Amino acid sequence: MPHYEDSLVEVHRVVVGPLDNNVFVVRCRQSGDAVLIDAANEHERLLPLCRELGVRAVLETHGHWDHIQAVPQVRDAGLDVAVSADDAAMLPAYDQVLEDEQVLSVGRLRLRVLHTPGHTPGSLCFAVEGTPLLFTGDTLFPGGPGNTALPGGDFPTIIESIDRRLFAAFDDRTLVLPGHGADTTIGAERPHLEEWVARGW
Numbered sequence: 001m002p003h004y005e006d007s008l009v010e011v012h013r014v015v016v017g018p019l020d021n022n023v024f025v026v027r028c029r030q031s032g033d034a035v036l037i038d039a040a041n042e043h044e045r046l047l048p049l050c051r052e053l054g055v056r057a058v059l060e061t062h063g064h065w066d067h068i069q070a071v072p073q074v075r076d077a078g079l080d081v082a083v084s085a086d087d088a089a090m091l092p093a094y095d096q097v098l099e100d101e102q103v104l105s106v107g108r109l110r111l112r113v114l115h116t117p118g119h120t121p122g123s124l125c126f127a128v129e130g131t132p133l134l135f136t137g138d139t140l141f142p143g144g145p146g147n148t149a150l151p152g153g154d155f156p157t158i159i160e161s162i163d164r165r166l167f168a169a170f171d172d173r174t175l176v177l178p179g180h181g182a183d184t185t186i187g188a189e190r191p192h193l194e195e196w197v198a199r200g201w
Contacts, residue, residue, distance in 0.1 A: 003024070004133065004175070004177075005029070006131060007029065008028070008029060008030070008108070008109065008128075008130060008131055009026060009027065009028065009029060009109055009128055009131050009133065010027045010029055011024055011025065011026055011027070011133065011177070012024065012025040012027070012049065012053060013177075014042075014045060014046065014049060016040050016041040016042040016045060016046070016070075017040050017041030017042060017066055017069065018041075018066075019066045019180065020180055020181075021038065021040035021041060021066055021067060021179060021180060022038070022040075022177065022178065022179055022180060022181070023036065023037065023038050023039070023040050023046060024036070024037040024038070024135060024177060025037075025049060025050070025053050025055060026106060026109070026111070026126075026128060026133075026135075027053050027054065027106075027107075028106050028107025028108050028109045030107060030108050031107025031108055032054045032107065033054055033056055033106050033107035033109075034050075034053045034054045034055045034056065034106065034107075035055060035056065035057050035058065035059055035104075035106050035111070036050055036055045036057070036058045036059070036074070036079070037058075037059050037060075037061065037126060037135050038058075038059075038060060038061055038067045038068075038137070038179065039058045039060070039067075039068065039069075039070035039071045039073075039074045039081065040066060040067050040068070040069060040070060041066070041069040041070055042069075042070065043069075043070035043073035043074065046070050046073075046074065047073065047074065047077055050074070050077070050079065055079065056079065056080075056106075057079055057080045057081075057082060057096075058071070058074050058079050058080065058081045058082065059082050059083075059098070059104070059111070059124075059126060060081065060082065060083040060084075060087070060091065060094075060124075061123060061124050061125070061126075061135065061136075061137025061138065061139075061179060062083075062084070062087050062090075062119060062120040062122060062123040062124065062137055062138060063083060063087035063088070063089075063090025063091055063120060063122065064090070064119075064120065064138070064150070065090075067137070067138075067179065068090070068091050068092070071091055071092055071093065071094070072092055072093065075093060075095070080095040080096055081093070081094045081095050081096070082094065082095065082096040082097070082098050083096075083097065083098060083122070083124075084097065084098050084099075084115065084122030084123070084124050085097045085099075085122065086117070086120070086121040086122025087120050087121065087122030087123070088122070090120075098113050098124060099113065099115075100113060100114065100115035101113065101114070103129075109128055109129075109130075109131075110128070110129040110130070111126050111127070111128055111129070112126070112127045112129055113125075113126060114126070114127060114165050114166075114169075115165075116136075116137075116139045116158075116161035116162070116165050116166065117154070117157050117158070117161055118139065118145065118146070118148060118153065118154055118155070118156075118157040118158020118159070118160070118161045118162075119137070119138045119139055119145070119146040119147065119148060119153055119158055120138075120150075120152045120153065121152050123137055123138065123139050123146075123158075123161070124137065125137060125139055125140075125165070125166065127170070132173050132174050132175045133174075133175055133177065134166070134170060134174050134175065134176050134177065134186070135177045135178075136166070136176050136177065136178050136179070137178070137179045138178070138179045138180070139158060139161060139162065139166070140162055140166060140176055140178060140184075140189065141178045141179075141180065141181055141184070142176075142178070142181060142182055142183075142184040142188070142189070143189075143192075144189075144192070144196045144201070145158045145159065145162055145196060145201075146158065146179075147201075148201070149201075155200065155201065159193070159196065159197055162193065163193060166186065167186060167189075167190050167193065170186045171186065171187075172185060172186055172187025172190065173185065173186075173187065174186040174187075176189065
């Protein structure tokens with residue numbers, strides 16, 4: 001049962017690892033081509049799903065350890081792993097570097113890459129054009145931005161990323177699918193930006 005589906009796309013979600021990471025498969029319904037967002041953990045669960053759903057590549061939202069534990073195994077299985085240049089050194093290995101505003105073809109779907117630094121210097125979000133879907137990694141969660149206390153994190157930077165790259169660019173109906181936890185929407189989170197700035201996290 002897909003986590004989300006419409007006439008263009010279906011999304012499957014698996015929750016893996018000790019930090020309950022969301023791993024998503026984004027699949028073009030017309031072609032059957034798909035990508036995996038974050039090879040986080042539990043490769044023994046992810047690899048059969050990738051084979052079943054036609055996954056051809058892996059897109060990493062960022063390089064933190066809990067999002068990359070299955071990278072060696074998915075690469076061994078023949079999948080290319082793509083990550084931002086700024087986070088590439090955090091991975092054990094990778095195949096492609098993703099750039100801001102790059103558009104990726106997944107069958108007939110188009111995924112737009114958004115550089116949203118703050119959680120890490122190279123954090124990325126992925127928007128599926130023509131759908132309400134926005135995969136935010138650890139940049140935006142229900143109730144606020146991701147943690148910026150780890151090395152490479154910066155609170156003013158993540159606030160700017162959320163405000164300028166997400167809130168200014170996407171309408172209220174946009175479905176936010178984060179790296180951990182439940183889905184939310186841009187409309188549910190947008191009114192709280194100043195609260196987050198005031199509390200400082």
